Amino acid sequence: MNAPDKSDETQVSSTPSPAQVAKQAASSALHFSPEAIKDAEKWGRVEGETVYVDDGGENREVGPASSPDPLVFYASRYLRLMDKIKTFSSSLDEGELKNRDIFAKLKELSAAVKDPKAVGDMQALRSAFESVKAKADSVIEANRQKYSEAIAKSVAAHQKIVEEAEGLVSSIGSSTNWKQMSQQFQDLFEEWKAAQSSDVKGANKEVEALWTRFAAARSEFNRKRKEWVKAKIAKKNEAKAAKEKIVEKAEALSSSTDWAAGSKAYGKLMDEWKKAGRASREDDDALWERFKAASDRFYSSRDRKGEEMEEDEK
Template identity: 30%
Template structure:
């Protein structure tokens, strides 16, 4: 693209270097504009592409390869092979699932791929051929323009015939404007030379004022119209289209002859100002587009990092893998809703995401294969347990066999799953053997169960007696009665298993409540007796001091005894009934010691109050 300005401005007023800062856009920028426009269109929601739809679009482009966008061709190629690779992966998975080895998989010939390659080859050949023709035409145009420059040079070297040569000069100008592009490397050079000869010719031209003014007037009308068109483009919503239209206006402005010297700067400044606004809008549009693309890249990068950060060593179950698979699929769906990333990163970030997803599904396939192997091993282990259970089911050694079967059931739970088609069969075989034994055991021990029910009724009767004992005022009788009931409880045998914890809890709640009541009543009685004793004590303060010292020693001894009991509690286990009873007894002793300690403290306090009163 060549620079545009007033064709006949003097070099120091309309030099191309000055205009370059305002209107020049490199070929790469123009290409980027086309690229970004394509990206913008492609970011719109479209139907999911297929290999056939991609191929159809490619065939359409093959009819007019000259106007086909390189980015669109690259995008179509990427889409086609993305779909092609997905098909290959599905075929490979099917091949492996059917027992084949991955390294032995050989894809079949794909007719669509062959046609795709042929069409791409045709488009490439046509574009190369067109490019060669364009370059050839540019060289021809260069030759023609060089011929015009030679003729212009001759006109400028004949100043005496300038007025007579004016028509020839205008004809040469028209021919120059009709000739299109020349090689980019020569464009600026020959344009400067052309400008030099044009300006030189006008400088030596001795036209009459009326003819000269008419020429300037027509050029001013044209350039004013071009300024107005450029100013309308500043309001154009499609900034890409406005930018390309502006390039055509620049070409026309440049090809138009000069205006009067006093208006040259003004008309150029007006056109230049509108051009600056259009160019700025164009640049701002692509900066915003790049921001959107960068945001898309950031979102896609986060998605890649999420998939790459999956902790595979934590995925050890079907459910775990299935949940994680749904997360990955959701991320893939999210990916499809995000637009293009910057062109230089778009393919790279997609390849990164595809690799992380491929790694995930490959590891999932490996897990399922390993799990399948484990299921075969688990089935063999469970068959062994079935054989052991079947060997024990007719045993009449009820306790030992029940423990052995319980152990087998525990082992069964520790073994992993088996395949669904064997799961029910192997389980029914195992549980049938276990159920048969326990049914026989139940029949043989029915009399024992009757005894357990009877024991349950006896223990309930004791709990009822404990409830009546709770309100007894005579602590000595109540404590004796409580000890007798506790001894009777311990002499009673087992109760039904399902009632054991419930009845035991009721019993200990009742016993603990009575002991709490007895301890409280006994403490109050002791304190009242002690208060009476110190009031009638002979010997005065001296006796009180001795009694206080005695209580202090008693308090320290009791504290040490309490500490010993509390330490012993940490070494006892309540896993057996005997161990549980011992724990309960020690806890009661601890509670009683704490109550007695409080009584001793209250006695010491009474002595201190009495001594203070005496003073």
């Protein structure tokens, strides 16, 4: 692409000073081919100290003729404008421009091609602008479509996560695997964070509403899990209390010499033990040791008494 002279880049639509014309006319040929300069010069003329351009059949004043070859300066301005339009067109083809940047560039070029202080084919210049404007309008519409699709995709991704979370909560029952469900909620939260990294601004309001639902589902899950833990602890405490009573009865029976009644009572206590449920492992183990020790004392005493009776009968 031909590189513009920065000193004159922002002056396309303004009248240059004589010093600018004198300074830049000599270097203009370095930026564009002699053929391009000459083609543009055809549309201009110098009359006295003023340069004019044929703009749709009208001789429009462009600026002062302040150098030996002022048409070169004004022709290069025209070619720079054409280059800016071509560069903008290429940028549109690359598909990286956002709509706000496109609007800004269109505004800039629209002002630049209205009555430029330049010499060249003004009809071709404005035709080139209208062409690139039509392309820009298409890109703007395509960007809007992509933006709408991105919003819909973002909302759908978050919606799916929310529905899965709410589905998990509604499935909670007596057979719920709480550890597994906790992991499922953690996985959904990681999915949410991944989806959030690709969010588009336009989806914020809907995504915020979905986050409220997701957070509510997680809170409900945590509430029900706490209730389950509380109930589980209460059940273990009930089992512990029941087994403590069983152990106390077993220990009271351990010194009994009514062997028949004692054996029957221990059998009944064993049935009660099985029906009492599970306490914590630590409590269960400690209480079982006491229960077993009591029953062992009773049965050991019974067995010794039986052996003594056998000896007496000999």
